[in-house]
Amino acid sequence: MQYIISYDLGTGGTKASLFDLDGRSLAAAFVPCDTYYPASGFHEQKPEEWWGSVVRATRDLLQKTTVRLNDVACLAVSGHSLGVVPVGYDGSLLSERVPIWTDSRAGKEAKEFFETIPEEAWYMTTGNGFPPPLYAVFKLMWYRRHFPELFAGTDKFVGTKDYINYKMTGVLSCDYSYASGSGVYDLKGWKYKPEYIAASEIPADKFPEIVPSTEIIGTLTKAASEQLGLPRSVQVACGGVDNACMALGAGCIRDGMAYTSLGTSAWIAVTSARPVLDVRKRPYVFAHCVPGMFTSATATFSAGNSYRWLRDTVCDELAAAERISAEDAYAAMDRLAAASPVGAKKLLFNPSLAGGSSLDRSSNIRGAFLGIDLGHTKADLIRATLEGICLNLRIALDVLEKYTRLSEDMLVVGGGGKSRFWRGLFADIYNKNIIETNIGQDTGSLGAAAVAAVGAGLWKSFDRISEIHKVRDVVRPDGAHVDQYEKILRVFEKASDMQCDIGDMLAAL
16 A cells, blocks of 8 residues: 655645545644744745644654555645745755745835836736735845845745755755746746746746646655655655645636635635636636646635634623533534524625725725614624625625636535535525535645645546545525525625725725
8 A cells, every 4th residue: 555645834834644545634743833023014934944844744644653654655745825935056045034925025026027017917917816015026026135145145946835845855846836926927828927037137047947746856865754754765746836736635627616715714716727817806826736727716814714703702602601511602603693584684794804805996995794783683793794704705706707617516615614504605695506525624635645646656647536525515505595695795795895995094094
């Protein structure tokens, strides 16, 4: 029997998972990582802490299993996007801390870039729908301005998972999915765009070579083998950016297949043969790990965190009761919400507690209950919150469906997807069948494992993913509810648009 190890390198830490050839997760281990905020807009992590978390998670994982080490055939890493790690010509790490994907320090550099490159044309070429300063090329421009000696001494700037690959194999490379977040990548051309590199004035050789996600870039070095406790024969695939690995692990390998990730934030991602591009709403697009495909997504920043806020403020007694009873606070909230009618007695909730995303006309939009009166109850507040998150994501869904036909089935993954009541609201508001499978929160890990398995020749293709997903539950839309929510959606959209104006006015106070 042969086994696969995958790593899901997230901003919160590293999850190592062991899979068999049938795609079953046999064990997992998680080690957290810290984020540092030295100044406004600066969000940094330590690459050596990433590597330390990988080492610890691997050793913890191996202690949980009885598999023979020589039976571990291959591995791959899924990594959080838009990273820039400077590796010197001597192979050394040149900065203890580096900006991560949420770091927005490079606003000035982005503005300068767009003095010569039209921003709309840049977006339509790259699909880079996050705020531009987050993208790698602008961070490189920032490095050049503020640390010219470090910049000059850098051989390659690599991404998060590519630094881990380097620590494992000694090879500096990048795959198409991660390169598509560089800010200088031509989605349809499947290569770096020379005009954008020239406009940035970054030497082209600072960007790593692009290879397929499944390419085996090497085996473990002697040092990596000793630290990880794995044999040197383990093959390392190039891996992919987290967005692409999650789409793969969610089984979205064909045109129109989509999933909703429902965690602290939430997004809808669709796999398609053409990138979904919209200048106004700006879906963010990455090349997929599946050759010739793309994963395009629209997001809301406050989903599970909106529900958690409600639990901790309005429903704090349920959270307190959870500590002395068997009932989970969220389960109790779901039960209360189910007692409120569709539309929560004409109460609306906008979940923009963390500000606006690209779906909103202004980043200054903030959350709100609208239409509240003396007749509303706690049950209505809870239901309105859940409905508001669903309605916000329905707007995201409509953006994607404007450009590509989505399947009638929608997989929901992430912690929020555990609630059948919430899945029922999604079914009615999306007007789609909401699917729950056995994979749950392992989509990123499974995606990375699939990349390794195909790269090492253990699987013939990614089609194996479809066999691994086992449907546990299907919630179908209620036609009467669908009609009611379509009417509510129009009011929700109008209210959200007006809240953008109000948010701008409040920001100016």
